[in-house]
Amino acid sequence: xxxxxxxxxxxxxxxxxxxLRVPADALTWHRFSGSLLLVLLVLLFLSGAFMAFYYxxxxxAAYDSVDYALYxxxxxxxxxxxxxxxxxxxxxVLGLHxxxxxxxxxxxxxxxxxxxxxxxxxxxxxxxxxxxDLLPWDQNGFWTTQxxxxxxxxxxxxxxFMVRLIQGGPLTGIVALTRFYVLHILFLPALLxxxxxxxxxxxKTRGLSEPLFKKGSQSxxxxxxxxxxxxWLLLFLAVTLVLGVLSWxxxxxxxxxxxxxxxxxxxxxxxxxLSLNQLVTIFKGSLTVIGSVIIPGGLVxxxxxxxxxxxxxxxxxARRKKVVLTAIxxxxxxxxxxxxxxxxHFNGNVS
Amino acid sequence: MRAxxxxxxxxxxxxxISAWILMLLQPAGAHTLLVTARYVKxxxxxxxxxxxxxxxxxxLLVEGREPVVGQNGTVISRALxxxxxxxxLFKWKDPTKSITKQSxxxxxxxWVHLQGNEDRxxxxxxxxRINKFGTRGCAITCHSPADVPRKGWKFATKTNDEKGDLWHxxxxxxxxxxxxxxxxxxxxGNPTGSYRTTGRRKDAGAGGDVKNETPDGTRPLFMQxxxxxxxxxxxxxxxxxxxITNYSMxxxxxxxxxxLPLKPSGSRFDVKAISRYEDGGWMVMLYRKLDTGHEDDVxxxxxxxxxxxxxxxxxxxxxxxxxxxPMTMLFSR
Numbered sequence: 001x002x003x004x005x006x007x008x009x010x011x012x013x014x015x016x017x018x019x020l021r022v023p024a025d026a027l028t029w030h031r032f033s034g035s036l037l038l039v040l041l042v043l044l045f046l047s048g049a050f051m052a053f054y055y056x057x058x059x060x061a062a063y064d065s066v067d068y069a070l071y072x073x074x075x076x077x078x079x080x081x082x083x084x085x086x087x088x089x090x091x092x093v094l095g096l097h098x099x100x101x102x103x104x105x106x107x108x109x110x111x112x113x114x115x116x117x118x119x120x121x122x123x124x125x126x127x128x129x130x131x132x133d134l135l136p137w138d139q140n141g142f143w144t145t146q147x148x149x150x151x152x153x154x155x156x157x158x159x160x161f162m163v164r165l166i167q168g169g170p171l172t173g174i175v176a177l178t179r180f181y182v183l184h185i186l187f188l189p190a191l192l193x194x195x196x197x198x199x200x201x202x203x204k205t206r207g208l209s210e211p212l213f214k215k216g217s218q219s220x221x222x223x224x225x226x227x228x229x230x231x232w233l234l235l236f237l238a239v240t241l242v243l244g245v246l247s248w249x250x251x252x253x254x255x256x257x258x259x260x261x262x263x264x265x266x267x268x269x270x271x272x273x274l275s276l277n278q279l280v281t282i283f284k285g286s287l288t289v290i291g292s293v294i295i296p297g298g299l300v301x302x303x304x305x306x307x308x309x310x311x312x313x314x315x316x317x318a319r320r321k322k323v324v325l326t327a328i329x330x331x332x333x334x335x336x337x338x339x340x341x342x343x344x345h346f347n348g349n350v351s
Numbered sequence: 352m353r354a355x356x357x358x359x360x361x362x363x364x365x366x367x368i369s370a371w372i373l374m375l376l377q378p379a380g381a382h383t384l385l386v387t388a389r390y391v392k393x394x395x396x397x398x399x400x401x402x403x404x405x406x407x408x409x410x411l412l413v414e415g416r417e418p419v420v421g422q423n424g425t426v427i428s429r430a431l432x433x434x435x436x437x438x439x440l441f442k443w444k445d446p447t448k449s450i451t452k453q454s455x456x457x458x459x460x461x462w463v464h465l466q467g468n469e470d471r472x473x474x475x476x477x478x479x480r481i482n483k484f485g486t487r488g489c490a491i492t493c494h495s496p497a498d499v500p501r502k503g504w505k506f507a508t509k510t511n512d513e514k515g516d517l518w519h520x521x522x523x524x525x526x527x528x529x530x531x532x533x534x535x536x537x538x539x540g541n542p543t544g545s546y547r548t549t550g551r552r553k554d555a556g557a558g559g560d561v562k563n564e565t566p567d568g569t570r571p572l573f574m575q576x577x578x579x580x581x582x583x584x585x586x587x588x589x590x591x592x593x594x595i596t597n598y599s600m601x602x603x604x605x606x607x608x609x610x611l612p613l614k615p616s617g618s619r620f621d622v623k624a625i626s627r628y629e630d631g632g633w634m635v636m637l638y639r640k641l642d643t644g645h646e647d648d649v650x651x652x653x654x655x656x657x658x659x660x661x662x663x664x665x666x667x668x669x670x671x672x673x674x675x676x677p678m679t680m681l682f683s684r
Contacts, residue, residue, distance in 0.1 A: 071655050251654050256485030
């Protein structure tokens with residue numbers, strides 16, 4: 001290693017990496033969500049890069065190229081499955097990561113921007129999902145995109161402009177598919193990496209939040225390399241194995257090829273968007289903007305502003321009753337909307 | 352430490368439960384009928400094998416097209432698969448058992464064709480993707496091309512890249528040899544030997560039937576070879592016939608089949624069949640290798656889903672059928 005690092009003139013960097021110390025609980029069996037997110041992100045990038053080798057972003061060829069990658073390339077279905085389950089679990093873990101940060105008040109000074117960069121990352125994921133869903137050019141992806149486009153179009157003043165910007169015209173065709181593809185594999189991942197780098201920058205400079213239940217644990221440290229890296233690699237292997245097995249036995253779905261003339265197809269919303277979808281269902285007609293913009297936008301603003309609204313030094317949830325109670329009420333409402341959405345779209349319909 | 356343990360356990364459980372819920376919440380098409388083929392280790396032994404009861408029964412609505420509009424029915428379908436074969440069992444009501452096809456009858460002076468045709472069931476899969484077949488089913492291949500009048504419609508695909516796999520069980524012409532005629536579908540044309548312009552093409556190999564008539568078409572050409580015991584009672588197989596040399600031996604009312612099944616072979620004989628008519632309906636079991644190795648057949652990969660459609664024909668010699676909407680077949684373990 002030393003010889004190689006000397007050859008590559010990396011001696012200084014290696015020395016700095018080896019000297020780097022991190023808190024002992026940066027990655028433990030009870031504190032792993034951040035590292036798990038990084039594992040999932042690497043898997044998403046790798047599996048996405050594999051699929052990009054076979055993908056053709058044109059309506060007449062996209063479906064067949066995905067079909068080929070899935071069923072004709074060895075282990076193609078497993079890799080697609082890793083990508084499919086990867087982003088689903090990424091969203092869950094990211095949500096849990098934020099919930100944990102909220103419970104232990106990790107957003108409080110001096111870590112406000114760690115929280116803000118985390119929330120911005122959370123907001124970026126739906127954009128990646130939305131652009132990714134259209135790519136296979138199957139019925140569900142196509143018609144789900146139509147629903148989403150119609151919701152975006154309902155935004156006052158800028159709705160039509162945004163739709164034209166996103167899909168390059170009034171219809172979802174080859175230009176839209178190309179734009180979604182470029183956004184999905186280039187711009188959005190680049191933005192995601194920038195946000196994560198910012199997140200890590202603030203993590204390094206402001207430090208991990210202190211545990212609520214035990215003080216002084218951060219005085220213990222481990223080496224970044226090799227101790228932390230080895231733990232992370234172990235987690236990487238375990239997650240890869242689990243996702244691989246999951247994808248092998250329950251392959252990622254690929255529906256019928258998209259038929260833009262088949263308006264009878266009723267797309268079902270994905271789990272993460274059930275509550276928002278239900279808001280749009282409740283607020284109809286001239287009130288659509290309440291469900292599509294005002295309420296979701298208000299929640300986003302509230303999340304981003306949280307560190308600047310809750311400035312008390314108290315971190316224990318029992319001493320932050322107002323904030324915790326508000327969060328519980330919002331969570332119950334979102335859960336209730338999701339249950340309503342589930343009943344509407346998944347109970348009693350033809351499968 | 353105890354609180355941490357509880358929080359970690361809750362976090363881990365949430366991830367696992369959420370992942371499981373995700374699998375249950377896979378968004379799927381909301382209007383496509385699913386037929387699920389269940390995996391079995393041993394192939395079903397005929398129509399009455401109890402293993403069929405383990406396969407999910409799908410009720411397929413078949414709707415009559417012109418001129419049989421309104422004559423709807425139901426085909427009950429079950430599907431099983433093993434490591435190398437796919438099996439279908441179809442049951443449908445048909446009050447008239449039709450297994451002859453315009454047989455000859457001697458009326459004392461001349462030979463005439465009797466009324467009556469045959470019952471059939473046909474399945475269409477995609478060998479390569481047929482545009483919109485997954486959402487429109489047979490309509491996209493039967494009502495083709497859509498921009499010409501109805502009488503100009505041909506059973507065909509629109510481009511050379513689109514190919515269908517047609518399994519055609521015929522009560523009079525393929526059932527005697529226990530198979531469904533295996534054909535494929537491409538753009539409309541008029542290849543050598545065909546009498547009409549459609550996209551139907553025979554798979555490689557032998558099969559089908561020949562018309563039992565003299566060159567002038569006035570009387571039958573073949574009869575049962577008296578030296579051979581009929582292998583399928585009630586049917587006249589070409590390989591068991593001899594040319595009629597003395598027509599004076601026939602008396603008034605004697606009948607002779609008009610369509611003589613040919614011994615099938617090759618890719619055309621890929622889809623095997625077992626059938627029985629009872630209680631006013633047909634039971635037909637069709638089975639085939641998942642991968643026949645022939646270019647004119649769809650390859651079934653149990654990890655994929657397949658669009659397909661079914662049509663049944665009641666005492667019909669034409670394309671008048673009752674057909675399903677597009678359906679999707681899945682494989683499940």
